[in-house]
Structures are given as structure tokens and as C-alpha cells.
Amino acid sequence: MATTDTDKTTDTDKTDNIVWLGSPAFPQAAKTALADDQLRRNLRHATTTIRDKRLHVTGELADWEQLRDAGAALKRRVLRHLDSYLEQLETSVTAAGGIVHWARDADEANTIVADLIRATGQTEVVKVKSMATQEIGLNEALAKEGITAYETDLAELIVQLGDDRPSHILVPAIHRNRTEIRDIFTSRMAGYGRPAPEGLTDEPAALAEAARGHLREKFLRAKVAVSGANFAIAETGTIGVVESEGNGRMCLTLPETLITVMGIEKVLPQFSDLEVFLQLLPRASTGERMNPYTSMWTGVTPGDGPQSFHLVLIDNGRTLTLTDTVGRQALACIRCSACLNVCPVYERTGGHAYGSVYPGPIGAILAPQLVGAAGSKHTDSLPFASTLCGACYDACPVKINIPEVLVHLRAKVVESKQEHHLLPTPEAVAMHTARIVFNSPRLLGAGQRLGAAGARLISRGGVIRGLPGPLRGWSRSRDTPVPAKESFRAWWSAREQKYEGEERQ
Ligand code: SF4
Numbered sequence: 001m002a003t004t005d006t007d008k009t010t011d012t013d014k015t016d017n018i019v020w021l022g023s024p025a026f027p028q029a030a031k032t033a034l035a036d037d038q039l040r041r042n043l044r045h046a047t048t049t050i051r052d053k054r055l056h057v058t059g060e061l062a063d064w065e066q067l068r069d070a071g072a073a074l075k076r077r078v079l080r081h082l083d084s085y086l087e088q089l090e091t092s093v094t095a096a097g098g099i100v101h102w103a104r105d106a107d108e109a110n111t112i113v114a115d116l117i118r119a120t121g122q123t124e125v126v127k128v129k130s131m132a133t134q135e136i137g138l139n140e141a142l143a144k145e146g147i148t149a150y151e152t153d154l155a156e157l158i159v160q161l162g163d164d165r166p167s168h169i170l171v172p173a174i175h176r177n178r179t180e181i182r183d184i185f186t187s188r189m190a191g192y193g194r195p196a197p198e199g200l201t202d203e204p205a206a207l208a209e210a211a212r213g214h215l216r217e218k219f220l221r222a223k224v225a226v227s228g229a230n231f232a233i234a235e236t237g238t239i240g241v242v243e244s245e246g247n248g249r250m251c252l253t254l255p256e257t258l259i260t261v262m263g264i265e266k267v268l269p270q271f272s273d274l275e276v277f278l279q280l281l282p283r284a285s286t287g288e289r290m291n292p293y294t295s296m297w298t299g300v301t302p303g304d305g306p307q308s309f310h311l312v313l314i315d316n317g318r319t320l321t322l323t324d325t326v327g328r329q330a331l332a333c334i335r336c337s338a339c340l341n342v343c344p345v346y347e348r349t350g351g352h353a354y355g356s357v358y359p360g361p362i363g364a365i366l367a368p369q370l371v372g373a374a375g376s377k378h379t380d381s382l383p384f385a386s387t388l389c390g391a392c393y394d395a396c397p398v399k400i401n402i403p404e405v406l407v408h409l410r411a412k413v414v415e416s417k418q419e420h421h422l423l424p425t426p427e428a429v430a431m432h433t434a435r436i437v438f439n440s441p442r443l444l445g446a447g448q449r450l451g452a453a454g455a456r457l458i459s460r461g462g463v464i465r466g467l468p469g470p471l472r473g474w475s476r477s478r479d480t481p482v483p484a485k486e487s488f489r490a491w492w493s494a495r496e497q498k499y500e501g502e503e504r505q
Pocket residue numbers: 332333334335336337338339340362392395396397398399400
């Protein structure tokens with residue numbers, strides 16, 4: 001695959017918590033990604049496959065809509081009473097022999113995890129796939145402390161070996177095809193441990209075998225593991241991780257110390273709530289009836305599994321997001337990635353263009369809110385990276401109204417731009433003018449006639465290829481059709497006059 005600007009990782013554009021500083025804003029990054037045919041082929045193939053599987057298995061359940069309603073209601077309840085559920089979770093985890101740590105932001109979380117690892121005397125850890133640790137840039141922070149974190153999820157391993165960035169929530173290496181993965185394994189595995197076998201082919205079984213051999217020595221050697229969490233049950237202190245490969249199960253059971261990093265919104269009230277989410281998540285994410293591996297643990301059990309368990313609860317912008325009554329629904333996300341797989345924008349640009357660890361529709365509403373105030377080129381463009389077609393809302397297993405939040409965040413960006421200008425912005429002038437024109441049928445009719453005449457003048461072959469002035473951006477990537485010679489209003493008015501005339505006769 002051709003290297004794009006968004007692929008490059010340099011010291012100056014490493015992950016800064018949630019967004020990748022140094023990356024171009026979405027419009028520029030998307031343009032680069034769109035020119036990459038191989039990337040688009042890889043994405044089309046992968047998203048279509050997962051999408052079809054999801055539709056098949058969700059269609060099997062007669063009560064799928066009721067399950068979605070139940071999931072949405074539970075998540076709404078959690079967000080309404082987040083403070084009490086978190087305190088209950090801390091009490092339950094502590095009673096079961098775990099230790100709970102609270103981190104306000106990424107720096108605090110990284111310091112806590114690094115100190116915990118250092119206290120064990122270890123300099124390497126194995127990791128279960130985790131969006132929360134990507135969000136806080138844990139691997140990079142640990143590397144600065146001389147601690148190596150080995151990703152053990154197959155797709156995360158591909159990303160790590162390729163010195164790449166994840167481009168999908170569930171399938172971080174979705175932008176890579178088999179041949180590219182074979183090349184990465186062949187050239188990079190030896191630098192991280194056991195090399196790839198001689199003559200490795202790009203057959204899936206051969207690639208899986210190479211990864212298995214490479215990872216196994218790490219599992220057997222590791223004394224410390226770091227994981228994320230899909231759920232944490234306030235009632236019992238039970239933590240849950242679902243996965244497909246079994247690498248998570250190895251990390252969660254073999255090492256002596258387990259450190260779990262989790263966003264505070266992942267808490268669920270009761271163990272019985274899993275009945276809903278363990279049906280919703282696998283069907284919406286991988287298109288499976290159930291996850292191949294569902295691991296759950298409650299504190300520590302003498303003689304069985306890790307004997308030291310730490311739960312690091314991170315805020316990192318979540319309580320700020322909670323204060324927005326429209327935007328807070330983004331915190332209900334269970335990271336299934338269904339919204340990415342149905343999004344026509346994501347399918348064409350891929351995840352790197354979003355410049356954030358959270359790509360796609362959910363990233364477009366979550367990243368700007370976690371980062372905070374509008375006014376950043378990294379996040380201001382994200383709410384506009386959507387056609388508002390609503391496919392994400394239809395697919396979301398917990399019914400997050402992503403289009404509603406997108407429009408809400410767009411308004412915030414526009415308002416913040418206006419706040420920084422003494423004079424009205426061109427957009428504000430245009431909207432003000434539009435209000436006057438749309439309020440006056442006479443002005444609207446005159447404007448339509450004038451606009452249509454002008455459009456016909458600059459058209460060629462029935463299409464306008466370039467609009468003038470501030471409208472240029474609209475026609476840069478679209479063919480604008482020439483307005484009809486007679487507008488609907490003119491046609492209607494002529495029709496009314498004709499009938500009135502006929503009735504009078
Ligand atoms: S927003 Fe909904 S569809 Fe998208 S990842 Fe989150 S839960 Fe899944």
C-alpha cells in the first residue's frame with residue numbers, strides 16, 4: 001500500500017491522548033486516503049463482509065429491537081447515576097481483593113500503570129486489545145519509562161510490528177491485506193522476538209501460525225498483563241473482556257499481576273445486565289452469535305490466576321462530556337464498531353483520516369467531546385465528516401443518535417468560530433441573508449430566477465463544474481446539475497393561474 005501522510009508517525013506527531021497531533025485535519029487527510037486505491041479495496045472488502053455477517057445474525061433474533069431498547073435504557077441509567085455506580089464498583093472490587101485507582105487524565109493513568117509495573121520489578125508486559133490504553137497513549141508512555149508493552153491481539157500485533165496506527169475500533173489493521181501482513185511479519189517479527197518462519201506465505205492459516213508462535217513465548221514469560229474492559233459490574237466487582245482469539249484469556253490468567261484500564265462509563269449496575277450486552281455486542285460487532293472467549297473475574301482468587309489485580313478508572317474528558325445533555329449519549333458506546341462498518345464516509349476514507357484513536361461516526365462525536373472545547377483543527381472538522389445519512393443510528397445496538405450529536409457539535413463549532421470574530425463570519429452572513437430571503441416569497445422567487453440564469457451561463461454539457469466565490473468548495477468534488485428552466489414555484493403558479501382562469505369561464 002502506498003504510504004499516506006496519515007500513516008507517518010514521527011516524534012512530533014505521536015498520539016497526544018485522543019487525537020494525533022501533527023495529522024492533517026479530516027478534509028485534507030480524506031483527500032489523500034481517497035487517492036489510495038488499494039486502501040479503498042481493502043476497506044470495501046472488509047466492511048462489506050462484517051456488515052453482511054451482522055445483518056444475518058441480528059436478523060435471526062425476533063427480539064433484536066427490544067434488546068437494543070434494553071441496552072439503550074441500561075446505558076442511560078448508568079449515565080444518570082454514574083457517581084453512585086462507580087462508588088459501588090470500588091467497594092465491590094476492593095472487597096474481592098482488587099485495588100482501585102482513579103485517574104483524572106491520561107498522564108495520571110499512565111503514571112499509575114508505570115508505577116505499578118515498576119513495583120513488580122518487570123520491564124515488559126503483555127497486553128489485551130484495549131481502546132482505553134490507546135486513548136491514553138499507554139504504550140508510548142511506558143516506553144519512556146523503559147517498559148516494553150507487547151500487543152497480543154492479532155490485528156494490534158500487525159499494527160505494532162508495522163509501526164502503524166489503528167484504523168478501526170474492532171479490526172485495527174483493517175486497512176492491511178494479507179500480502180501486506182505477510183511482508184510486515186517477515187520484515188519485523190525478528191525485531192520483537194521470535195522471527196517469522198522461513199518462506200511464510202500469505203495464507204490465513206500460515207499467518208495465524210506465525211503470530212501464535214511469536215506470541216506464545218511472550219505469554220509464557222510475562223509476569224504482568226495490561227487489559228481494558230468491556231464491562232465492570234458495580235454489584236459484584238466483576239470485570240469482563242470479550243474477544244475472539246484467546247490471546248486475552250492467556251493474558252488474563254497466566255501473569256501474576258493484572259492491571260485493567262477502563263473508562264468510567266463502562267460500569268453496569270448488575271450482573272444480570274450482561275444478559276443484554278452479551279447478546280448485543282457480538283452480533284453487532286463481529287457478526288457472531290456469541291464471543292468465542294468471554295473472560296470474567298472478580299478480584300483475586302488464591303491459587304488461581306493473577307494474585308494481584310488493579311483497576312485503573314479513567315475520566316479523561318468523560319465527566320466533561322457528561323455535562324452536555326445532548327452529547328453525553330456518546331458515552332453509551334460499547335465499541336462494537338457497527339457504525340464504522342455501515343458508514344459510507346468511513347468506507348471510503350478509512351480510519352486514519354479521522355486523526356484520532358476513535359475513528360468513524362462514533363469517533364466524530366466522541367473525540368471532540370473528550371478533548372473538550374471547540375477551536376482545534378483536529379476535532380472541529382470531525383462532526384462535519386458525515387453525510388448525516390443516519391445509517392450509524394440504525395446500526396447502533398444501544399441506539400446512540402449519532403446524527404443528532406453531529407449536528408449539535410457542528411453548531412458548537414460554528415458558534416465558537418463566531419465568538420473569535422469581531423465581525424460576523426461569512427457563514428453567519430450567508431445564514432442571516434438566507435433567513436431574510438426564505439422569509440420573503442418575493443425575494444426567494446427573484447433569487448431563484450437570478451441564480452438559475454447565472455448557473456445556466458456557467459454550465460457546460462448540462463453540469464456546473466465550478467461554482468464561483470465561496471460556493472467553490474461545494475462544486476470542487478461534485479458535479480452540480482443545472483437548475484431546470486422553470487422552477488417548481490413558477491410551474492405551480494402558472495398552473496394555479498390556468499385553473500383559476502378555467503373555473504371562471
Ligand atoms: S456508537 Fe453504537 S454502533 Fe458505534 S461503536 Fe458505539 S455502540 Fe457500536
